[in-house]
Amino acid sequence: MCKLQGLNLSDDKVFLNANLKDYLTFKVDSMVKAIIEPTSVKELIIAVKYCNENNYDYKVIGNGSNILPIKSSLNLIVITTKKICKQAKKHKGLVTFSAGTYICEAVLWCKNKGLSILEKLYGLPATIGGAVVMNAGAFGGEIFDKLVSIKVLENGKVKTLKKSQMKYSHHNTSLIGSGQIVLSATFSFEKCSKAEIEQAIKDVLAKRRAKQPKGYSAGSVFKCVDNIPAGKIIEDAGLKGTKVNDAVISTKHANFILNNGNATYKDIKILIELVESYIKKVYNIELKREIEYLGEQDDSNRRLPYSH
Numbered sequence: 672m673c674k675l676q677g678l679n680l681s682d683d684k685v686f687l688n689a690n691l692k693d694y695l696t697f698k699v700d701s702m703v704k705a706i707i708e709p710t711s712v713k714e715l716i717i718a719v720k721y722c723n724e725n726n727y728d729y730k731v732i733g734n735g736s737n738i739l740p741i742k743s744s745l746n747l748i749v750i751t752t753k754k755i756c757k758q759a760k761k762h763k764g765l766v767t768f769s770a771g772t773y774i775c776e777a778v779l780w781c782k783n784k785g786l787s788i789l790e791k792l793y794g795l796p797a798t799i800g801g802a803v804v805m806n807a808g809a810f811g812g813e814i815f816d817k818l819v820s821i822k823v824l825e826n827g828k829v830k831t832l833k834k835s836q837m838k839y840s841h842h843n844t845s846l847i848g849s850g851q852i853v854l855s856a857t858f859s860f861e862k863c864s865k866a867e868i869e870q871a872i873k874d875v876l877a878k879r880r881a882k883q884p885k886g887y888s889a890g891s892v893f894k895c896v897d898n899i900p901a902g903k904i905i906e907d908a909g910l911k912g913t914k915v916n917d918a919v920i921s922t923k924h925a926n927f928i929l930n931n932g933n934a935t936y937k938d939i940k941i942l943i944e945l946v947e948s949y950i951k952k953v954y955n956i957e958l959k960r961e962i963e964y965l966g967e968q969d970d971s972n973r974r975l976p977y978s979h
């Protein structure tokens with residue numbers, strides 16, 4: 672591909688034959704056809720419509736903190752929401768954030784206004800859009816708890832979806848695979864003193880630091896099994912510290928795989944498969960992945976028939 676002909680965005684927002692590495696918290700190499708970096712919701716809509724109209728497979732990503740590419744080269748255009756100018760708005764007892772806003776930015780913005788909203792998720796390296804799509808959660812809270820509605824782009828049209836129009840459960844929503852692109856999300860909040868919110872943030876950060884390792888990862892690799900943390904099962908199996916080259920099962924939290932610097936997507940995938948097959952063999956438990964493989968058949972956001 673030499674140019675995205677007809678895409679109405681400036682050249683400094685379009686990177687052809689680009690490496691996804693810096694867009695993923697796993698920091699592994701994987702080439703894609705192009706990476707588009709819209710800087711506004713309007714430009715995000717332009718990019719998505721362009722891909723739909725030209726029948727390009729594409730994937731909208733946030734901070735890439737739940738994604739492992741599984742090929743060295745992907746036939747995809749990636750559109751990141753990370754560079755979208757952060758927008759936050761308080762209106763009629765609600766707050767709205769644009770999809771590319773980081774969770775931490777949203778919490779701090781609210782804190783400065785004395786609004787309690789998503790403190791339990793503080794420290795999650797996610798965007799609002801990515802967290803809504805996955806119904807991210809931590810320490811007994813989920814992003815859907817205070818979600819009121821979202822704006823999505825669907826079939827080229829912007830529409831509002833109320834919470835009641837979406838299905839959601841632990842780390843799962845009906846948005847996954849729907850082809851709907853989240854543009855913004857609106858939440859309710861509670862009035863609270865800044866000091867109380869600050870304390871809540873400190874408490875959550877302390878818990879996160881105590882439980883989770885530092886380093887390049889995509890958070891928990893596997894889902895809970897009947898409410899038993901996958902990390903406990905993997906730890907009990909004695910797999911902490913198991914390595915494939917620079918991919919290693921954290922010694923602090925057995926459900927985290929770390930890239931110690933030079934791990935490839937293959938190293939991480941082999942390690943994931945090794946854990947899956949060992950746990951199946953020893954306990955007859957089928958672990959389900961929480962992280963998303965990018966490059967599996969049919970994982971493009973170009974899902975729904977597009978009407979011009």
Ligand SMILES: Cc1cc2nc3c(=O)[nH]c(=O)nc-3n(C[C@H](O)[C@H](O)[C@H](O)COP(=O)(O)OP(=O)(O)OC[C@H]3O[C@@H](n4cnc5c(N)ncnc54)[C@H](O)[C@@H]3O)c2cc1C
Nearest residue numbers: 733734735736737797798800801802807808809853889890
């Ligand atoms: C250190 C670490 C700790 C973590 N801890 C937790 C935790 O405590 N709890 C938890 O739930 N998760 C955790 N995670 C995983 C991850 O942060 C969450 O899954 C998060 O929701 C992903 O957000 P993201 O913006 O990075 O999305 P991405 O990883 O970029 O994308 C995730 C999915 O959402 C889709 N998507 C993203 N933005 C949009 C959009 N605007 N419109 C449509 N689709 C979109 C993507 O296509 C993809 O399918 C952790 C990850 C790391 C690295």
